[in-house]
Structures are given as structure tokens and as C-alpha cells.
Amino acid sequence: MKIEINHGRVIDPKHGLDRVTSLYVADGAVAAIGAAPSGFRADRAIDARGMVVCPGLIDLSARLREPGFEYKATLESEMQAAVAGGVTSLACPPDTDPPLDEPGLVQMLKHRARSLNQAHVYPIGALTVGLQGVELTEMGELAEAGCVAFSHAEAPLTDTGVLLRAMQYAATFGHRVWLRAQDAHLGKGGVAHDGEVSTRLGLPAIPAAAETIALASILALVRSTGVRVHICRLSTAEGVAMLRAAKEDGLPVTCDVAVHHLHLCDVDIGWFDPQCRLIPPLRGTRDRAALRAGLADGTIDLACSDHTPVDDDGKQVPFGEAEPGATGLELLLPLTLKWAQEDGIALPEALARITAQPAAVLGSNAGHLGVAAAADICIFDPARYWRVEPSALKSQGKNTPFVGLEVCGKVLTTIVAGQVVYETPAPAAP
Amino acid sequence: MRNPQLNAAGDLTHLLTLEGLPAEIILRVLDTAVPFASIAEREVKKVPLLRGRSVFNLFFENSTRTRTTFEIAAKRLSADVINLNIGVSSTSKGETLLDTVDNLVAMNADMFVVRHAQSGAPHLIAAHLNRMGRTHVHVVNAGDGRHAHPTQGLLDLFTIRHYKKDFRNLVVAIVGDVLHSRVARSLIHGLTTLGTPEVRVIGPKTLIPTAVSSLGVRVHHDMREGLAGCDVVVMLRLQSERMRGALLPSTGEYFKHYGLTGEKLAVAKGDAIVMHPGPMNRGVEIESAVADGERSVILPQVTFGIAVRMAVLSIVAGA
Numbered sequence: 001m002k003i004e005i006n007h008g009r010v011i012d013p014k015h016g017l018d019r020v021t022s023l024y025v026a027d028g029a030v031a032a033i034g035a036a037p038s039g040f041r042a043d044r045a046i047d048a049r050g051m052v053v054c055p056g057l058i059d060l061s062a063r064l065r066e067p068g069f070e071y072k073a074t075l076e077s078e079m080q081a082a083v084a085g086g087v088t089s090l091a092c093p094p095d096t097d098p099p100l101d102e103p104g105l106v107q108m109l110k111h112r113a114r115s116l117n118q119a120h121v122y123p124i125g126a127l128t129v130g131l132q133g134v135e136l137t138e139m140g141e142l143a144e145a146g147c148v149a150f151s152h153a154e155a156p157l158t159d160t161g162v163l164l165r166a167m168q169y170a171a172t173f174g175h176r177v178w179l180r181a182q183d184a185h186l187g188k189g190g191v192a193h194d195g196e197v198s199t200r201l202g203l204p205a206i207p208a209a210a211e212t213i214a215l216a217s218i219l220a221l222v223r224s225t226g227v228r229v230h231i232c233r234l235s236t237a238e239g240v241a242m243l244r245a246a247k248e249d250g251l252p253v254t255c256d257v258a259v260h261h262l263h264l265c266d267v268d269i270g271w272f273d274p275q276c277r278l279i280p281p282l283r284g285t286r287d288r289a290a291l292r293a294g295l296a297d298g299t300i301d302l303a304c305s306d307h308t309p310v311d312d313d314g315k316q317v318p319f320g321e322a323e324p325g326a327t328g329l330e331l332l333l334p335l336t337l338k339w340a341q342e343d344g345i346a347l348p349e350a351l352a353r354i355t356a357q358p359a360a361v362l363g364s365n366a367g368h369l370g371v372a373a374a375a376d377i378c379i380f381d382p383a384r385y386w387r388v389e390p391s392a393l394k395s396q397g398k399n400t401p402f403v404g405l406e407v408c409g410k411v412l413t414t415i416v417a418g419q420v421v422y423e424t425p426a427p428a429a430p
Numbered sequence: 431m432r433n434p435q436l437n438a439a440g441d442l443t444h445l446l447t448l449e450g451l452p453a454e455i456i457l458r459v460l461d462t463a464v465p466f467a468s469i470a471e472r473e474v475k476k477v478p479l480l481r482g483r484s485v486f487n488l489f490f491e492n493s494t495r496t497r498t499t500f501e502i503a504a505k506r507l508s509a510d511v512i513n514l515n516i517g518v519s520s521t522s523k524g525e526t527l528l529d530t531v532d533n534l535v536a537m538n539a540d541m542f543v544v545r546h547a548q549s550g551a552p553h554l555i556a557a558h559l560n561r562m563g564r565t566h567v568h569v570v571n572a573g574d575g576r577h578a579h580p581t582q583g584l585l586d587l588f589t590i591r592h593y594k595k596d597f598r599n600l601v602v603a604i605v606g607d608v609l610h611s612r613v614a615r616s617l618i619h620g621l622t623t624l625g626t627p628e629v630r631v632i633g634p635k636t637l638i639p640t641a642v643s644s645l646g647v648r649v650h651h652d653m654r655e656g657l658a659g660c661d662v663v664v665m666l667r668l669q670s671e672r673m674r675g676a677l678l679p680s681t682g683e684y685f686k687h688y689g690l691t692g693e694k695l696a697v698a699k700g701d702a703i704v705m706h707p708g709p710m711n712r713g714v715e716i717e718s719a720v721a722d723g724e725r726s727v728i729l730p731q732v733t734f735g736i737a738v739r740m741a742v743l744s745i746v747a748g749a
Contacts, residue, residue: 199639200449202549202576202615207640271434271557272550316528316558318548320575 001043001418002026004036008048008379011367012055013352014359014368025375028418032371046413048379054351055367056088056376056414058358060256061232062307062329064090064121066112067105068097073309073396075109078329079118080396081307082417083422086378086411087332088119089359089366090307094126095153101126101137101274110146118421120376122148122362124178127166131155136166139175148362149176149230154279156184164221171227176363180232181215181239182280184248191320194285203320206281208236215239220384221247222253230361231255234308235280237290244299254361255299256363257291258306259335260326264288264401274315274322275401278306295353296345302357305332309397327397329390333380334407341408361403377415384410431717434556437565444556444569447578448619456623460588462741467734469506478748480509483540488530490546495708496572496582499732500543503739509541524651527551528558535559541568541747549575549612567612568746576610583616584708585738587624589731593703597624603656603698604647605632605688606666606715609639613707614666614679622646633688634655635742636677653688660698663717665690665706673714681714683697690716695725 003025010033011018016031024031024040031037062082063333065073082090082351092109094100106123125147129135132155139150150170157163158181170177187206192198194205196294215231219242222229234240234255246253265288269276276282294300308325315322328335332354340350359367366376388405390398414422435444440550442455445497459550469475485504489497497513509583516530531542552571553748561565573579587597594600602621604642608631622631622645629647631638650656657663673681690704704716712718721728 194640196641196644199644200615200640202574202578202612204576205640271553274554313526316554317526318546318554318575320548320550411436 002040003044003046003415003418003420004040004042005046005048005053005377005379008051008053008344010053010369011348011351012369013348014356015370017369018348020285023369025377025415025418028375030369030371030373030375033369034317046379048262049384050378051383051412052347052382053377053379055355055369055417056378056416057086057332057354058362058367059087059090059305059307059329059332059354060302060361061258061304062087062090063095063309063361064092065309066096066109069277072311075112075116077394077411079113079116080309081327081329081393082119083416084394084411085413086333086380086414087329088376088378088414088416089122089362089364090119090361091122091124091148093124093151093153095155097133099126099131100147101129101131103138103141106142106145106147117419119416120366122364125150127152127177128162133157134158139170140173143175143357147337149178151178151232154180155321156182158184159200160217163217164225165231167221168362169229173227176230178230178232179218180219180280181211181234183213186210186213191277191281193266193281195266195284197269201269203273204279208238208283208287211236211280212238212242215242218249219253222251222338223299226252228252233258233261233280233302234291234294235261235283235287237287240290240294240299247299248428254301256302256304257295259290259328259332260306260401261291261302262303262339263335268401269319272319273401273404274319275326275399276319277319277322277324278326279324291295292343295339296343302353303332303336303363304358305329307395309395310387310399311397312399315399326400327395328394328400329395330393331402331407333411334409335402337382337409338407375415377420378411379413380409382409384408386410434553439741441748442745443565444552445571445746446552446556446571448580448583448616448623450621453623453631454588456584456620459584459738459745460591462745463588463734463737466740469736470733470736475506476508477506478508479744480507480747483509484538485509485541485543485743485745486534486539487511488516488534488542488544490551491515491518491573493545493573496545497733499735500572500739503736503743504515506736507740507743508742527554531555531558535564535567539567541570541743543570543572544574545572546574547572551575570742570746573612575612576615577610577612578616580616581668581735581739581742582613583620584742585731585735586617586664586705586707586721588734588738589705589727592734593727594661597621597626600626600627600661601628601659602632602662602664603630603632604664604666605653605656605690607637607668607672608633608642608666608712609637610664610669610672617664618645618647630656634678653694654697657694658697660702663690663695663698663702663704664705666684667707667709667727668711668715685714689714690720692717692719692723695720705731708732
């Protein structure tokens with residue numbers, strides 16, 4: 001299939017490309033930008049006038065809920081959600097049931113995902129067997145099966161001895177380790193940020209120190225082992241400052257923030273809105289400002305959706321009993337654009353944080369539009385508003401704090417490996 | 431965001447928390463409770479305000495006193511009272527909170543008096559009823575997690591007004607486990623709304639919430655300093671599971687620092703009253719001589735509690 005995408009604003013953050021031109025796809029790869037290769041005859045022409053043509057988005061945290069939680073979401077529904085959100089590559093955390101701690105499970109997931117022929121799935125392997133924090137997994141075997149990194153998801157790794165060994169072992173073979181900074185004890189049982197809102201509402205609290213203590217341990221161990229660590233879902237201003245200092249010291253660390261945390265804070269919990277029950281918890285306005293600034297200045301490398309489909313049964317309960325998480329794949333683009341627009345960030349800069357930057361953390365050759373690169377492409381209308389409604393979401397998880405919000409930026413076409421995998425139906429003529 | 435306990439006309443349709451409630455509504459409850467307090471002294475202790483209405487006491491957490499006083503209050507208003515002690519067992523049977531509520535609504539419940547271990551559970555129920563268009567069904571919070579216990583707050587306010595008349599020149603000290611206390615939170619909101627110039631909380635740092643000063647109170651860790659010049663002393667109950675462990679080393683040490691004794695009370699004003707929401711732990715947060723002493727208004731609080739709950743039920747029901 002040969003495709004030509006005409007007259008769009010082609011933005012490729014990795015190569016500093018931003019101009020209105022045409023892009024040609026052949027044999028699953030980018031064939032040329034600007035002038036058509038000689039003899040190019042398109043099977044399909046897409047008129048992208050007024051649209052942005054960029055690399056397909058890369059989301060470093062999307063729970064697909066398979067295996068184990070199919071009643072919350074299935075691979076089919078979530079892969080559709082991904083491409084509807086312009087996401088062509090996604091990394092999924094190992095906290096499935098059973099956890100991704102065996103090559104067979106990883107191969108099965110990769111196989112199921114491949115057969116759907118939609119977004120590329122990059123499984124993250126479990127760092128320890130059963131995420132129990134005791135024995136290391138067979139990282140070599142898991143990597144061969146397709147794991148691109150190893151993490152402990154949300155399971156606490158209480159034993160720093162095991163963490164050190166895991167990092168040393170991973171460093172030996174050049175594996176990447178992804179960790180969320182959370183102390184196993186501090187904030188245990190907590191459901192909201194320790195601040196004015198949790199005080200008022202009487203919600204068990206999670207202090208900022210639960211993140212910073214764990215972050216300090218991780219950074220100290222990175223210093224001694226030299227392992228490349230990616231910090232997932234930073235949530236506090238203090239955490240951002242620590243990461244900034246660690247990067248200035250030259251430590252091999254990267255980090256991300258969930259898009260929710262760029263826009264919401266604990267005040268949004270209002271009168272116990274279970275939609276705002278998230279992990280890490282929504283923190284204060286000062287934290288939110290620091291996260292936004294950190295993403296702008298590069299301290300935080302990228303934004304992810306932290307997509308976690310939760311069914312209504314998980315949310316129609318009191319706040320403290322609500323299942324944490326929100327659907328996000330289809331909101332990654334508009335919520336990133338919203339941040340960029342509000343903070344005066346140029347569009348290519350914003351797109352870098354959901355394309356080239358996450359690709360670098362993944363160690364993948366995706367996320368750019370260089371000639372001969374895989375044709376994973378997102379075409380979106382940067383000026384089209386749409387309202388976040390459960391019926392507008394493909395994900396089986398309809399729960400998000402953003403329901404009812406009018407957002408800007410609508411994905412029109414998603415191309416994976418040169419195939420059109422998603423197209424927004426044209427709006428009915430007025 | 432509209433206050434979820436008021437309807438579009440600004441009437442109190444659920445009582446969920448005292449936070450954000452207009453002073454006029456709080457005062458209306460207190461004023462309505464005054465004649466109800468005298469009903470208790472009559473031979474026939476009943477008025478027909480809620481005749482034919484069904485009040486469901488929906489207690490997901492154990493309680494004797496609060497449930498009983500709500501039951502008495504509803505019966506004195508001539509309502510039919512159904513007590514459901516659901517405990518934790520129903521959740522293990524798989525029925526969700528809202529399923530339980532829907533079933534009881536199908537039995538034509540007019541009002542739910544809800545106690546739940548989770549902060550915000552009554553809000554969830556009220557929001558659900560509103561969403562389903564069941565605006566004729568009312569929710570009264572009888573204590574949710576650490577969040578609120580508005581009828582206790584109102585009866586505390588009633589008691590304070592009974593003895594001190596005016597809130598606008600009072601110093602009120604709340605002593606003990608503020609962190610886990612819904613009683614403290616509700617009383618703080620009520621007092622600040624009614625213009626109490628100084629509300630203090632007294633306790634060790636382990637039992638005081640991080641951002642408590644944002645509620646408009648002053649924090650004291652030294653009890654004598656905190657009680658100096660007080661008009662009202664409110665002692666909080668210390669739950670037995672919190673008496674030993676990481677929050678407190680022992681009841682003995684707690685009593686030494688924060689137990690109310692005659693000697694500590696001496697630094698308060700000469701006519702200061704002593705309150706306690708009950709049940710008391712004698713010798714832990716309060717010594718018997720003070721609990722039973724002439725400054726204690728702990729038993730009148732219980733009596734007033736019935737009148738205040740009658741006022742709440744009748745106002746919320748629009749009777």
C-alpha cells in the first residue's frame with residue numbers, strides 16, 4: 001500500500017522538521033518528504049490541509065488489562081482506543097494477573113497484540129517473580145521474549161537489598177529498569193495527598209515524602225550501580241527538584257509524568273469524586289506547577305497517559321474504596337496540547353514529549369519520520385474541539401476525571417507500519 | 431459547584447457535613463431544636479411531623495449511642511424506623527453500597543441515616559439519589575470515616591449555645607485525636623461558621639492532621655497553654671486501637687500530657703464547660719472527677735442530641 005499525505009503541517013520533532021509539505025509512504029515505511037520518489041503512484045491520497053502530520057504517539061504506560069482483568073478491558077478494546085488516540089506504540093506495565101514474569105506470558109501478549117494489527121506493544125517485564133520483591137525474574141529470557149524494560153509496577157519493593165541486586169543484575173546485561181518512587185510504608189492505606197484537602201475530607205493521606213524517600217534510595221542505587229533507570233509518574237515538586245539535581249550530576253535517569261497530573265490537583269477531588277482517585281495521588285497546586293515546569297524544561301522527559309481502564313463498579317463506591325486509575329489513551333494528545341497551549345510551549349516541543357522522547361526511553365527506533373523509518377503516523381486536527389464523553393471513548397474504561405471537558409486536538413487518521421488502522425468518521429455535513 | 435446538600439432553592443435536603451453550610455441553616459436547626467428539647471419533658475413525647483414516613487437507619491459501622499438517639503428522635507417525630515446493622519458482612523456478600531440503597535428505595539424509604547467507615551459514603555449515596563431523580567429521599571450523615579459527624583457537631587453547638595449564649599466571644603479548645611476525628615472536623619466548621627473567634631486544637635503531632643490550620647484553628651501541643659482562658663473544652667475519644675503503637679506509646683503517657691484533670695482545667699476560665707462526644711475512656715482522656723464534676727455537660731449533650739436530631743430530620747424532610 002502506497003499512501004501520500006498531502007499538504008499537511010509535517011512535524012518531526014526528532015529531526016527538527018516543521019513545514020507544510022507532503023509525505024509519501026511505501027512498503028510500510030516513510031519513502032520521502034517533500035517531493036514524491038520517482039515513479040511513486042499512491043493507492044491512497046489523504047488531504048491533510050490544515051492538519052498536523054506527526055510520528056505516531058508513544059505511550060509509556062498503558063494498562064491493557066490482559067491477561068487477568070478482561071472484565072475491565074480487553075486487548076481489542078484498548079488497542080482500538082490506542083489508535084483512536086493516535087498512539088502507535090505503547091508500553092504496558094507488568095501488573096497483569098499473572099504478572100509478566102515468564103517469557104510465555106510475554107510471547108502470548110506480543111502474539112495477541114500482533115494479530116490485532118494495530119499499535120505496537122512493548123511489554124515491561126516484572127523485576128521480581130510475581131512482583132513479590134523476593135526473587136529476580138529471568139530478565140534475559142524475558143528480554144528475548146520481547147520485554148524492553150523491567151519494572152515493579154505499583155507493587156512495593158520493600159527490600160532495598162533486592163532492589164540493589166536487581167539493579168546490579170540489570171546493569172550487567174544493559175537492561176533498563178523502570179520504577180515508580182513510592183515508599184512501601186509511608187502513606188500505606190493512604191488515598192489522597194497529605195494536605196488541606198485530605199485534612200478537610202478526612203481522607204487517609206499519602207505525604208510527599210513517600211515519593212522523595214523512595215526516590216532518594218533509587219538515585220543512590222543508580223549512582224552505585226550505573227543502571228539506566230526511568231522514573232515513572234513523578235508527582236511532587238520535591239521529586240522534580242531531586243530529578244533535576246540528579247540529571248545535573250550526570251546520572252543515567254529519565255522520568256515521566258501522567259497527563260492527569262499536569263492538569264489536576266487534590267482540590268479537584270471536590271466532594272469525594274472517585275474519578276480523581278489516582279495513583280500516585282493528585283497533589284497540591286505547587287506540585288502541579290512544578291510538574292508542568294519540569295516537563296517544559298526537560299527535567300521530566302515525557303508525558304504518558306497512565307491509561308488504566310476501570311469499570312463503573314470500581315468507581316461507584318466511596319472514594320477510599322474506589323479503584324485507582326483513569327482511562328487515558330485517547331486523551332494523551334489533547335491533554336498534552338492543552339498543557340502546551342496554556343504554558344506557551346511550541347507544538348513541535350510538545351509533540352517531542354509524546355513521540356521522540358518516549359522512543360528514546362524505550363530504546364526504540366519509532367517516534368520519528370526519517371526516511372526509511374517505519375511509517376507510524378498520526379494525523380490530527382489541531383483546531384478541532386471535542387467533548388470527552390463516555391460514548392466518545394473506544395476504551396472499555398469510560399472513567400476519567402475529564403468527562404465533560406471540551407478538549408482541542410482530534411486524531412483523524414492513524415497509520416501503523418504503512419497501514420491505515422484508524423480513521424475518524426467525517427463529521428456529518430451541516 | 432453547588433453544595434450537594436442544598437437543593438436549587440437553597441433548602442437543606444440532605445445533611446452531609448457542616449462545611450459550607452450557611453450560618454442561617456445551622457441556626458435554624460438549633461432554633462428548631464429548642465422546643466423539641468421540652469417535648470422530652472412532656473408525658474406524651476411525640477409530635478406527628480413525620481407520620482407515615484420511613485426512616486432507615488443504615489449503619490455500616492457499629493454504633494449504639496448515635497443509632498439509638500436517631501431512633502428515638504425519629505420515633506418522637508412519629509416516623510417508622512427500620513434499623514439495619516449491616517456491618518462489614520454485606521460487602522463480603524457482594525452487594526455494593528448503592529445496590530443496598532436502591533433496594534431500600536424500592537421499599538419506599540423516605541430517609542436514610544447513614545454511618546459508614548469510609549469518608550464520603552453519604553455524599554456518594556446523596557449524589558446517587560439525586561442522579562436517579564429520587565429527590566424526595568433524604569440522607570443524613572451519622573458519621574463517615576474521619577470526615578464528618580454533622581449531627582454531633584450540631585448538638586455540640588446547641589450545648590455550647592445553651593450554656594454560653596453567644597459564639598462570638600468564645601475560646602473553644604478541642605483536645606485529643608483530631609486526626610481521626612469526624613466530631614472535631616464537624617465542630618470546627620460549625621464554630622467557625624458561627625463566628626467563634628478562637629478555636630484551638632490540642633494534641634501530639636501524631637494525632638493532629640498536617641494542614642489543620644487551614645480549617646481556621648490554632649494548634650497547641652502543650653495542654654496547659656492550650657486550655658488557658660478557654661470557655662469550652664471538648665475532649666475527644668481515643669480509640670482503643672490507637673492507644674499503643676506508632677501514634678502513642680501508652681495510655682499512661684497520653685493521660686499525663688493530654689488527659690483532662692481538675693488541675694489542668696484550672697487554667698481555663700472559671701465557668702468553662704467540659705464536653706465529650708462519648709463514649710468516654712475514664713482515666714485515658716478524662717479523669718472521673720472532671721467527667722462527673724460540676725463543669726461537665728456531657729450528659730446534657732446526650733439529651734440535647736435527641737432534640738437536635740429531631741430538628742435535623744424534620745427540616746431535611748421538609749416537614
